[in-house]
Amino acid sequence: MKNTDKLFELSKVDAILVVSEKNRMYFTGFASTFGYLVLLHDNKSVFITDPRYYEMAQSLQSENVTVAQIPNGISAMETVVEILAQNGVKTVGFEDNELTVSEFTSIKEKMNGFKLVPVGKSISYVRSFKSEEEIDYIKKAQAITDESFSEILKFIRPGISERDIAVELEYQMAKHGAEGLAFETIIASGVNSSKPHAHPTDKLVELGDPVTMDFGARYHGYCSDMTRTVFVGEPDEELKKIYNVVLLAQKMGINNAYCGMGGKELDSYCREVIKSNGYEQYFVHSTGHSLGIDIHETPSASMRSTDVLQAKQFITCEPGIYIPGLGGVRIEDLLLIEEDSITDLTTSDKNIIIL
Numbered sequence: 001m002k003n004t005d006k007l008f009e010l011s012k013v014d015a016i017l018v019v020s021e022k023n024r025m026y027f028t029g030f031a032s033t034f035g036y037l038v039l040l041h042d043n044k045s046v047f048i049t050d051p052r053y054y055e056m057a058q059s060l061q062s063e064n065v066t067v068a069q070i071p072n073g074i075s076a077m078e079t080v081v082e083i084l085a086q087n088g089v090k091t092v093g094f095e096d097n098e099l100t101v102s103e104f105t106s107i108k109e110k111m112n113g114f115k116l117v118p119v120g121k122s123i124s125y126v127r128s129f130k131s132e133e134e135i136d137y138i139k140k141a142q143a144i145t146d147e148s149f150s151e152i153l154k155f156i157r158p159g160i161s162e163r164d165i166a167v168e169l170e171y172q173m174a175k176h177g178a179e180g181l182a183f184e185t186i187i188a189s190g191v192n193s194s195k196p197h198a199h200p201t202d203k204l205v206e207l208g209d210p211v212t213m214d215f216g217a218r219y220h221g222y223c224s225d226m227t228r229t230v231f232v233g234e235p236d237e238e239l240k241k242i243y244n245v246v247l248l249a250q251k252m253g254i255n256n257a258y259c260g261m262g263g264k265e266l267d268s269y270c271r272e273v274i275k276s277n278g279y280e281q282y283f284v285h286s287t288g289h290s291l292g293i294d295i296h297e298t299p300s301a302s303m304r305s306t307d308v309l310q311a312k313q314f315i316t317c318e319p320g321i322y323i324p325g326l327g328g329v330r331i332e333d334l335l336l337i338e339e340d341s342i343t344d345l346t347t348s349d350k351n352i353i354i355l
């Protein structure tokens with residue numbers, strides 16, 4: 001179980017009801033499709049589940065964690081309410097950023113004796129600081145991603161489809177130890193590469209095509225994320241120029257990154273390079289985001305970000321230039337922020353690769 005002192009300090013409630021699968025996974029480290037987690041002060045918690053998970057969930061049982069099974073004929077929420085009442089709870093935090101309106105309505109109905117307080121932001125903030133264990137999982141996920149990239153370079157050639165590349169890349173990640181994907185693999189070749197989040201199609205790779213690959217693995221529930229654009233045969237001069245501008249922008253961001261900087265500042269380092277080369281209107285997304293159990297977590301690096309990049313947080317650095325009708329380039333690395341260092345966890349080459 002994760003320590004919840006910081007969360008209670010931020011959210012100022014008597015208890016927190018965790019319903020979402022990912023937050024249950026975050027706090028307990030236990031993967032389940034059904035369960036309710038009641039967090040109480042002093043790091044106490046109750047994990048409520050049904051018979052499918054009850055036996056497995058016994059591994060969580062400790063001095064601080066009680067595992068409870070929903071009694072026959074009693075609803076899960078009745079069990080929750082009983083536990084809250086037994087502990088003298090009056091205010092209950094809920095995941096306002098995870099619940100559907102109908103889930104919230106139902107919870108509100110069944111918990112009419114309690115004051116409900118939104119704590120989604122506090123949970124996201126606490127989740128943004130990674131433990132050593134979480135850092136190791138993300139490092140391993142990134143290592144799998146890098147290894148798979150070096151494998152896919154041997155596979156890409158004219159006549160192969162975007163879909164073929166996606167399938168092979170996903171196979172390589174699985175073979176290197178991924179338990180799943182961090183998100184749906186993006187493969188975009190030729191003119192498709194001007195669409196930053198293109199889905200892989202049956203289009204065949206042709207000589208001169210840029211091929212953008214944005215992909216990530218999942219390891220112990222944690223994500224990685226990287227992007228490379230490679231060329232199949234000698235590219236058009238303009239695409240080559242764009243590649244070098246994106247690379248320069250990305251290096252400018254990474255080389256100037258430091259613990260305590262604003263997400264907005266990191267974004268501006270990259271954006272300025274692109275702007276001074278005349279491509280400002282073609283950099284259409286933000287510079288970066290953190291990740292963890294979710295592929296997009298706080299902090300973020302964008303023109304509007306108010307986040308400060310702090311130790312034990314992650315941030316991607318992924319500028320891009322996309323010109324409709326011509327193509328696009330994106331280069332993305334994953335950075336780990338520490339008190340006195342920034343580590344680029346993405347080890348794959350990013351000098352222009354012409355296959």
Ligand SMILES: [Mn+2]
Nearest residue numbers: 225316318332
């Ligand atoms: Mn990304």
